[in-house]
Amino acid sequence: MKRPSVRITDVAALAGVSAGTASKALNNTGQLSQETRARVRRAAAQLGFTPDARGRALSSGRTYTVALLTTDSSGRFSIPIMRGVEDVLSAGELATVLCDTRDDPLREQSYLRALVARGVDGIVVTGRRTEPRPPIDVPLPVVYALAASTDPADASVIVDDAAGAAATITHLQGLGRTRITHITGPAHHRSAAERAEAVAAALCTEPLFGEWTERWGRQATDLVLRQRPDAITCGSDQIARGVCDRLRELGRSVPDEIAVTGYDNWPVMALASRPPLTTVDLRLEDLGRRAASLLLEAIAGKPHHGVLELPAQLVTRESTLGA
Template identity: 85%
Template sequence: MKRSAVRMVDVAALAGVSAGTASKALNNTGQLSQDTRDRVLRAAAHLGFTPDARGRALSSGRTYTVALLTSDSTGRFSIPIMRGVEDVLSAGELATVLCDTRDDPLRERTYLRSLVARGVDGIVVTGRRTDLRPPINVPLPVVYALAASTDPADASVIIDDAGGATAAIKHLLALGRTRIAHITGPADHRSAAERAQAAVTTAGDALCGEPLFGEWSERWGRQATDLVLRQRPDAISCGSDQIARGVCDRLRELGHPVPEDIAVTGFDNWPVMALASRPPLTTVDLGLEDLGRRAATLLLEAIAGKPHHGVLELPIHLITRESTLGP
């Protein structure tokens, strides 16, 4: 015989309260004593009660859905951030919807109209770059992750690019390296510029030539290696793991063992690059999942009527491996 579904009135009866009180306890609303809430929760757990999501939404005026709006089509940054977001939101039984704008302003506007019409509870905005971005204009709680909003009144969570680059250079200096070159991505990318400036400042007299700006690619890493070798460096700091892997490949081709002749550091701690590199890369971990968790926490607070204003900058950390320490 099929077992009938447990109803709210069943939970209320076991807990010795009204159905309305049971509903408030399970939805964490109303002015109830902690003893009453605990009694209702124990009754629900004992009976195996599963709330009706549709009824919950109707009674609260919420959809219990949050959107992650991203321009990162490959998922390189947005997927780890989304994992962090879901770590926080799933505990509150909120669903997360991923919307990829593909860097298309029209597509972004279309998504925003749809999300507002569907009544999502809030939006986390992210992408693949750290450059400041214009705010989105929607009547919903919004938190910006990785790339801050240009409006200082908005809630933004970013990473400390300069701190990460500083940690990499200090590590090389501590190993006794005295001629450090820096190879990074496009000069008009905020992350490349901030990492390069921190490398220059921290290396001081140990800096070997000017930073080289180019692409976020292994190809650029190989090309730039030929240029910096004219300066006879004993270490090369790179603005990304892709560049660093190209550097390591070219150094190996030219007979310069890493790290015995030249130590190499990356940036991102992207496993597909950092761990596949020969040797595995010492690199800066961006902490993207933690970034997602912090963004989701701020979004929940905003949904609850306690919005955060301003930029929250999270520290990032150096992960040491064989490209600087050897086998």
């Protein structure tokens, strides 16, 4: 499988320039005419020349590698964030190193030491919860995604959960629903508390806190039906799917009698639900892209500070609109 590797001198010979000129042309340095740069690039493309990233790393003092440090072993949240990060970084020819800390502080410390020793250019820190987290202690540019750093001097990109939850209420009220109730996850989870608080003013009952499970959605449905709601907003798609299942089993029509909304736009739940769920998409790929862009700016010496909140997006489907 070995193939002979093309060297910069081969490219220079084909382009009719010196190796030094070829190197400048490919690295976008030095004073060269556009025409010379173009000729060298064509020669490099023709020969399939791949510049030695290690040489570039040495001469620039950079490794062109960024780490994504995540506590989300399931990948539910970190995979779309990673796609966004990778989108931006790979366009800039940076590699993304993945480090899954599995929510273990010792593992996190050990990764951070290895990343510093390795000389990565920067780190994106993410996880599966939205609770602000203590900053990591490294002499490198860092951006926090999904969960903000508790240090306001750090750069964080998070989802505007309150606005996302409020959008479900505006949507339901626009459909004429007035007796709205809310079923969500554990009250001590920031994502549950924030979503519940954002919808509280519109509710006809107290929010019901429980678990992030379909089972809880089914159980809570029985509890809230006594209040005769015409809409149930849920803190997650899993809960909403459970609500829809239970309502169907009770012979209650969704959305004619009771409209239902989820949260997350997790396809395996939101689309498999009967009916498919109106829900809130966290736009996690966007979040990853923004975090990576901020990190690139920090690496270039222009760090941002503070928390940037990105909008979530209401996605409407049959659970509120009907077939």
